[in-house]
Amino acid sequence: MSFVTVTDVFQSYGARPIIERVNVTVDEGEFISIVGASGCGKSTFLRLLLAQEIPTRGSVSIAGAPPATEPGLDRGVVFQRYSVFPHMTVRDNIVAGESLRRGWGRFFGAGAKAARARADDTLARCGLDHVADQYPATLSGGMQQRLAIGQALAARPRVLLLDEPFGALDPGTRLSMHDFLTELRAETSMTVFMVTHDLHEAFKLGDRVLVFDKPRWDPHDPNAYGATITYDFDARNGGIPFQSLKENTHVLQAN
Amino acid sequence: MRLINLKPGRPFAVFLMLLPFALVFLAYAIGSDIRLSANPQDKLLPAPSKVWETMVRLVSEGDRRTGRILFWHDTWASLKRLGLGIAISASVGLVAGLLIGLLPLVRSFLAQFVAVLSMIPPLALLPILFIVFGLGELSKVVLIVVGTLPFLIRDLSQRVIELPDELLVKAQTLGASSWVIAIRVALPQIMPRLIQSVRLSLGPAWLFLIAAEAIASDLGLGYRIFLVRRYLAMDVIFTYVIWITILAFLIDWSLRAASRKFYPWAQEGL
Structure with a gap:
């Protein structure tokens, strides 16, 4: 039984489609990295998971619950900025x-x-x-993000959503944040979705890497079509498949 | 060295700060001296020494008829009106700003209405206030409220709208209700802005207070200034104007100090 089920999700802002026909299922405890070019609907997809936005078609369901209409306790979130209360x-x-x-x-x-x-x-x-x-303003960027993650986890969410959480950090801090996140995951075995621009980070941390891209492209009207999940990589074992005798992978299986 | 990189040292900075005050005083003293030497009876620019004597007399000697020191009674009456008006404005503005900023329903309902209301020149309403609320304290306080409230509501609701969306979403993912978001997330974050807006509103508030007192009152700083105008008592007027300036400055300064003390996390722009 899948934990997070995304069924046939479309989202458009006005007449402009952002993402279309997104179908994905995620098991409990999986770490999903989401990558893709800018403007390819990664953050929109995360907002849909967060229930900050409602899809124009289709549904997002977590733990078999009916689709949420607003953000709630079952979803924790860390943004790139403004994730902690400054006061x-x-x-x-x-x-x-x-x-x-x-x-x-x-x-x-x-x-x-x-x-x-x-x-x-x-x-x-x-x-x-x-x-x-x-106060948070006196902390460095890395400390603020650690605080944001700690705060999100204190609420004990079912799913943790990270929107480019380490995007504004320097490379060294980023590496220590990876260790921090890996440790936390080992303790809590939480389901995590992370949007990132850093492919290395995506494969290092994720069990799966979802790639968002536009499968159809009209050169005369680049906004005519939305993006969808074009690749669904198995990122375990450093992203190299067939590393174990009995391969247990979702890749190459029909959705 | 470029001028933009030339910074004064501490003593020189203090000197520069005091210089314009000294220059204004000097210019006044010279002007007064020229006029008085031409006509010792001149009332327009009384000598600084005479202004000082008047000041001492005003703050220490009682009225010949009642024995009250009118200066302090005026001050108390004016500050009471000002404080009451600003307090009402600030608390109503805070609640309305939170409601308009946080709740899209209330925003659709009230935002444009307040925007239109704020275009009414408050002083044009003064006759109506005198007719409806009489010539007593109420109409003066209401004038200050009418004059400052629309600005406060618009400013505060704008500040609430400007709160990063991320924070409101984050609060929701931590299970906060609308009420909790209002009192635990939005309210503390706009309190420093409220103090700032009140500081900005104090100028108009004084204006409305003195205008109302000038037209109909029997006590108050503005009333006294307009009363002694009939006798060309420039020394009294100067005393009152300087006193009002000092009061306004002190109120502004203490609000800023309060903001720094209670909201140390909001460093920028305070």
Whole structure:
């Protein structure tokens, strides 16, 4: 039974099709990298997964639930920028991952104390415990993204969506973020979708790499057709297939 | 060295800062001296010493008839009107700004209406306010509210709309309801903007206050200025104008200090 099911999804803005006929199923715990040229609907696809947008046709279903109409607790997200609340301290940002769902958006009394203790554990795991009382603006880009991931995970989502999370980071920080993400995945075995421009990153982190591209191209009207998934690579074993005796792959199977 | 790279040292910067004040004072003293030497009875530019004497008299001596020190009573009456008007404007503006900025339904319902309302010149409404609310305190406070509220609503709702979409989506993925997004995400982030907008509104607020007091009042800074105008009492007018300037500056400064203290994360532009 697949965990995330995308069935025949079309999305257009006005008359302009962005993505068309996207069908994909993802098992629980898979790490899906999404690559493609700029303007090929990668981020649109992620917004559809997030339920920030509703597809014009087709449906996105997570864990068998009916298609969501707005973002909710089952989906966690980290954007390239603006992913943490600038007016909360680093610790409060993590606490917010658990507290925003409550009636007043905060914990009171003993609950607040326990939540702060849990947040400090999370911060220690993210390597941010020494800046717990600072505001995010004082952190480096890599630390802010670690915080954003920690905050998203504090809410315990079913699916984690990353929209070019490391796009603005320098190469060294990017590598340490890869290690950080790999560690977290080993602990939580969460289903992850990551949009990236970095092919190396996509194959390094992903179990599968989905490539978005426009299969039809009208040179007189480049916007006439939308993009879809043109390749679905098996990225395990460094992207090289047939590395094990009994190959267990979704590639070359009919959708 | 290019002029754009020439930076004053600390003492020189302080000197430069004080220089225009000193120059204005000097120009006034010279002008006053020229006029007074031609006509010792001149009332237009009283000598600085006379202004100073008037100042001391105004702030320390009571009224001959009632014994009250009118200066402080005027100040208190004006500040009360100003504070009340601004407080009402700020709180209504904050709530309306949040509603318009966060809820597309309310935005469709009210945004254009407020935009049209803000085009009405508030002073043109003053006669209506005097007719409807009488000549007492209420009409003056209402004038300040009418004058500053549309700007505050428009400014704050715009700030809420400008909040990055990512933050609102993020809050939703953390399970926040509209109410929680309003009080935990949007409200704290526009509080510094509210203080900033209030600082900008204080100029118009003073304008409306003094206008209302000038037309119908029996106490207040604006009332006193327009009253003594009849006697060409420039020394009193100067005292009151300087005092209003100091008050406005202090209010502005304390709002800025409050913003820095309570919202240290919002560094830019404060």
